[in-house]
Amino acid sequence: MRLMGGESAGSRLNTSMVAFRDAVHLIRLAIAFAIGLVLFFVARGLLVPKSFGEFGHYRGAALGEIAAQPISYAGHEVCEGCHDDVLPVKRVGRHARVNCESCHGPQAKHTEDPGSLVPPKLDTTVLCARCHAASHSKPMDFPQVQVAEHSSGLACDTCHQPHNPRIEAKGRK
Amino acid sequence: MSITRRKLLVLMPAAAVAWEYVLADQPEGSPNYKTTDHWWGMLLDITKCIGCGSCVRACQLENHVPDGYYRTWVERYVVRDWGFGNIGVDSPDGGKNGFPVLADKEGKSFFVPKLCNHCADSPCTQVCPVGATFISPDGVVLVDKKYCLGCRYCIQACPYGCRFLNPETQTAEKCSLCYHRITKGLTTACCEVCPTGARQLADLKDPADPVHEFLKTHSVQVLKPHLATGAKAFYNGLDGSVR
Numbered sequence: 038m039r040l041m042g043g044e045s046a047g048s049r050l051n052t053s054m055v056a057f058r059d060a061v062h063l064i065r066l067a068i069a070f071a072i073g074l075v076l077f078f079v080a081r082g083l084l085v086p087k088s089f090g091e092f093g094h095y096r097g098a099a100l101g102e103i104a105a106q107p108i109s110y111a112g113h114e115v116c117e118g119c120h121d122d123v124l125p126v127k128r129v130g131r132h133a134r135v136n137c138e139s140c141h142g143p144q145a146k147h148t149e150d151p152g153s154l155v156p157p158k159l160d161t162t163v164l165c166a167r168c169h170a171a172s173h174s175k176p177m178d179f180p181q182v183q184v185a186e187h188s189s190g191l192a193c194d195t196c197h198q199p200h201n202p203r204i205e206a207k208g209r210k
Numbered sequence: 211m212s213i214t215r216r217k218l219l220v221l222m223p224a225a226a227v228a229w230e231y232v233l234a235d236q237p238e239g240s241p242n243y244k245t246t247d248h249w250w251g252m253l254l255d256i257t258k259c260i261g262c263g264s265c266v267r268a269c270q271l272e273n274h275v276p277d278g279y280y281r282t283w284v285e286r287y288v289v290r291d292w293g294f295g296n297i298g299v300d301s302p303d304g305g306k307n308g309f310p311v312l313a314d315k316e317g318k319s320f321f322v323p324k325l326c327n328h329c330a331d332s333p334c335t336q337v338c339p340v341g342a343t344f345i346s347p348d349g350v351v352l353v354d355k356k357y358c359l360g361c362r363y364c365i366q367a368c369p370y371g372c373r374f375l376n377p378e379t380q381t382a383e384k385c386s387l388c389y390h391r392i393t394k395g396l397t398t399a400c401c402e403v404c405p406t407g408a409r410q411l412a413d414l415k416d417p418a419d420p421v422h423e424f425l426k427t428h429s430v431q432v433l434k435p436h437l438a439t440g441a442k443a444f445y446n447g448l449d450g451s452v453r
Contacts, residue, residue, distance in 0.1 A: 095344035099354035106390035109272045110399045139264055139403040143271050167308050168262045168405055174286050174319035175260045
């Protein structure tokens with residue numbers, strides 16, 4: 038009986054200690070895990086850009102960087118601010134909705150320094166044909182000409198003034 | 211009101227997320243522009259496009275696109291039979307210098323300007339392994355070239371062929387919808403120079419934008435609608451032959 042009682046007490050002790058018997062391994066593992074976790078967060082903090090995740094799964098600062106790119110085309114509102122002599126002529130003609138830089142090219146630099154950066158004179162034979170050379174791919178209602186027959190080699194601006202291309206409007210700017 | 215520990219644990223991360231949204235309103239560098247006020251797209255009217263290539267030239271000059279690569283380009287379609295079995299498409303140098311006149315006038319022919327569709331559910335951003343390409347809060351698909359690895363996965367993923375690898379920077383490149391212009395209140399370079407108004411920048415969140423009236427009164431389609439990419443490049447007069 039005593040023996041039996043001793044045995045049962047010992048086994049009871051064993052069952053309660055069994056979880057902690059090799060606890061030192063678990064503690065080591067936990068420490069290694071904790072160090073790994075700390076290292077991961079330190080490395081992550083150093084490697085991942087600060088703005089990553091600001092708006093979504095990307096670098097938020099990229100938005101500002103892309104938006105900061107300088108412009109080349111100033112936009113017709115800026116042109117019209119100074120060239121108000123052209124505006125009334127252009128506004129009544131068929132080219133009213135053709136913006137300035139469509140023909141004159143990018144002029145953002147000219148708007149910053151109008152004195153020294155003067156836009157080059159345009160070659161109307163090339164420029165007008167780009168839009169108005171006849172092609173059956175173009176919309177039927179778009180004005181088109183057979184370039185070679187139409188002007189027999191003369192420059193377009195001999196007859197048509199680009200800002201208002203109607204021939205009656207010749208002589209105006 | 212008493213806050214239990216459980217409630218506090220739920221509320222704290224929620225508050226952190228909410229604060230992120232408060233901060234997430236403005237990109238640095240454009241102080242008067244609120245990304246949450248806009249949702250950008252474009253309207254392209256095939257019935258107005260004359261294939262002059264002004265948009266392609268302007269895009270190249272505005273965005274310093276290398277020669278032989280295109281963020282936007284113009285395609286000429288020639289459809290010779292109505293079962294769409296015989297479709298001819300050409301785009302010499304992206305249509306940059308216009309198109310040579312066709313020898314025969316058979317079939318119907320028209321121009322289709324193309325660019326990134328700025329899809330709301332874009333396949334290209336989904337596949338980026340590093341988060342270098344993304345949809346901005348105002349609906350523009352952009353590339354962070356500092357973060358791009360140049361793995362080309364997005365180039366393969368785009369069903370519209372709108373991306374390329376910039377040979378100089380070795381990073382993916384695409385139409386940015388002139389993000390540097392639209393955040394300053396300007397229109398894109400291609401829309402600025404389009405002589406016929408075939409291209410129009412559209413702010414789908416701005417009720418005053420004329421795009422809403424146009425979409426309401428016209429039969430407008432996007433490219434490859436069956437892919438459900440949420441494309442925001444809306445085409446008027448889109449022929450069934452266009453791919």
